[in-house]
Amino acid sequence: AKQRLHGIANHRPVTPDGKRLELAANISSFKELEIALSSGAHGVGLFRTEFLYMDRNRFPKEEEQFEVYRSVAERLAGEPLVIRTLDVGGDKQLDYFELPEEDNPFLGYRAIRISLDRKDLFKTQLRAILRASHYGAVKLMYPLISSVDEVRAANAVLNEAKLELEEAGIPYDKGMKIGIMIEVPAAVMIADLLAEEVDFFSIGTNDLVQFTLAVDRMNEEISHLYEPYHPALIRMLKMTVEAAKKAGITVGVCGELAGDLRALPIWLSLDVDELSMSSHSILQVKQRLLSTSQEESGEVFEKLHSCRTSTEILALLNAFMERVD
Numbered sequence: 001a002k003q004r005l006h007g008i009a010n011h012r013p014v015t016p017d018g019k020r021l022e023l024a025a026n027i028s029s030f031k032e033l034e035i036a037l038s039s040g041a042h043g044v045g046l047f048r049t050e051f052l053y054m055d056r057n058r059f060p061k062e063e064e065q066f067e068v069y070r071s072v073a074e075r076l077a078g079e080p081l082v083i084r085t086l087d088v089g090g091d092k093q094l095d096y097f098e099l100p101e102e103d104n105p106f107l108g109y110r111a112i113r114i115s116l117d118r119k120d121l122f123k124t125q126l127r128a129i130l131r132a133s134h135y136g137a138v139k140l141m142y143p144l145i146s147s148v149d150e151v152r153a154a155n156a157v158l159n160e161a162k163l164e165l166e167e168a169g170i171p172y173d174k175g176m177k178i179g180i181m182i183e184v185p186a187a188v189m190i191a192d193l194l195a196e197e198v199d200f201f202s203i204g205t206n207d208l209v210q211f212t213l214a215v216d217r218m219n220e221e222i223s224h225l226y227e228p229y230h231p232a233l234i235r236m237l238k239m240t241v242e243a244a245k246k247a248g249i250t251v252g253v254c255g256e257l258a259g260d261l262r263a264l265p266i267w268l269s270l271d272v273d274e275l276s277m278s279s280h281s282i283l284q285v286k287q288r289l290l291s292t293s294q295e296e297s298g299e300v301f302e303k304l305h306s307c308r309t310s311t312e313i314l315a316l317l318n319a320f321m322e323r324v325d
C-alpha cells in the first residue's frame with residue numbers, strides 16, 4: 001500500500017470536481033525537508049524555527065540563522081517556504097534563556113510576546129529571514145497573534161530591519177508576504193480586522209483547540225476534553241476562513257487537524273487554499289483528496305451545522321469517509 005501511495009507523490013492535488021488544495025509540509029529542521037520533498041509536498045507551510053534556538057547554549061547569530069533559512073529556501077527551488085518567527089514558551093523551553101516561573105505558561109510569556117519584548121532578538125531573526133527571502137519564495141509568519149497592535153508592532157520592527165539591510169546594500173525580497181497564525185480565539189473574533197493587515201492566515205488548530213475549549217493540550221487528565229471536532233471549533237474555522245475570503249487573502253491550516261483525513265470535507269467545503277502537515281500524512285491526505293468532491297463535501301458540511309456535539313459531528317464525518325472509501 002505504501003508503494004501505491006508513493007505513486008501519487010507527483011499527482012496534482014485536485015478533487016474529482018476540480019478544486020485544487022495545496023498540500024505543504026510542516027518541518028522543524030533542514031533534515032526534515034528531504035522527507036517532505038519525497039512526499040510530494042508543495043513547499044513548506046510551516047517552518048518551526050524553534051529547533052534553531054534549542055539544543056545549544058546561546059541564541060543563534062544572524063549569520064547562523066541565515067545559512068539555515070537560505071539552504072531550505074534554495075532546496076525548495078521556488079516552492080513556497082513559510083518561516084514562522086520564534087515560538088518558545090508554553091511547552092518549549094530554552095536552556096540558556098530563563099523564562100519566568102508562571103502559573104499558566106501557555107497563557108504567558110511566549111511566542112510573539114517574547115519577540116515584541118526582546119526586539120533585539122526579534123530583529124536578528126527578521127534580518128536573517130529577510131536576507132533568505134532573496135534566495136527563494138519566502139514568506140514570514142508571526143505566531144500567537146491576538147491583536148492588530150501586535151501585528152503592527154511586529155511589522156514596525158520588520159521595517160527597521162528592512163531599512164538597515166537597504167542601507168547596507170543587502171538584497172531581500174521587497175514583496176515578501178507577511179502572515180499570521182490564527183490560534184487564539186480573539187484572533188478569530190477579529191479575523192476581519194486582522195485580514196486587512198496581512199497577506200495570509202494560517203490556522204493553528206493545536207493552540208486554537210486548547211484556547212477555545214480551555215483545555216491544556218499537554219494535560220493527560222483532561223485529554224478527553226480536547227475535542228478538535230467540538231461545534232465551537234467548526235464555527236471558529238468557518239469565521240476565520242470567511243473573513244479571509246472576504247478580504248481576498250489566502251488561508252491555510254497548519255495544526256494537526258490539517259492532516260486528519262476526517263477533516264478534509266471541512267476544508268474543501270470552506271474552500272481553504274492550503275493544508276500544511278507533517279510529511280508522513282501528505283500522501284494519505286492527497287489520496288483522499290483525489291477521490292473527495294468539493295460538492296459532496298459541501299453537503300456534509302451543511303449537516304455539521306445542525307450537530308450539537310462532537311460525537312455527532314464525528315459520526316457524520318466517519319460515515320462520509322466510509323462512503324468515499
Ligand code: PEP
Binds near residue numbers: 046204205206256
Ligand atoms: C498550532 O498551534 O496549531 C501550531 C501549528 O503551532 P504549534 O503546534 O507549534 O504550537
Ligand code: MG
Binds near residue numbers: 143204206207
Ligand atoms: Mg501554536
